[in-house]
Amino acid sequence: MLNECEDYLVMDSIVYHYLFIQRHTMVDNVAKNTFWSTEDLKHWDLTRNYDNDTADGNNNTGNLVFGYGLEILDKDSSTKSDIFNAS
Numbered sequence: 001m002l003n004e005c006e007d008y009l010v011m012d013s014i015v016y017h018y019l020f021i022q023r024h025t026m027v028d029n030v031a032k033n034t035f036w037s038t039e040d041l042k043h044w045d046l047t048r049n050y051d052n053d054t055a056d057g058n059n060n061t062g063n064l065v066f067g068y069g070l071e072i073l074d075k076d077s078s079t080k081s082d083i084f085n086a087s
Contacts (some may be wrong), residue, residue, distance in 0.1 A: 013045035024055040027072045027083075058084070 005011060021029045028051070035050035057066040066083060074083050 008042065008044060010043050010045035010047075013047045017046035024052075025057065025070045027051060027069060027070065028054045028056050028060065030072065 005014075017029075020026070022080060026033075030073070033051040033054075034046055035048040036078060037048050038044045053062040057064055057068050057070070059065050068084055074078050075081065075085050
């Protein structure tokens with residue numbers, strides 16, 4: 001699969017998207033909350049920014065309730081439930 005990535009994906013946009021969501025702890029933007037687009041119907045990219053409600057410590061409704069640096073499998077300390085829907 002890695003040998004064929006550039007045949008179908010704009011890798012610069014994929015790498016940038018991953019680094020951006022890691023920097024801003026946007027766990028929901030790993031598998032969902034992404035907007036794939038293409039200009040030639042063959043090479044797909046992630047250059048369109050979409051639904052950033054969980055950035056920088058916000059919960060799924062956009063309220064700033066968590067500290068910076070959360071990971072995908074972290075739990076809410078009071079409810080013991082998953083912090084992010086995408087986990």
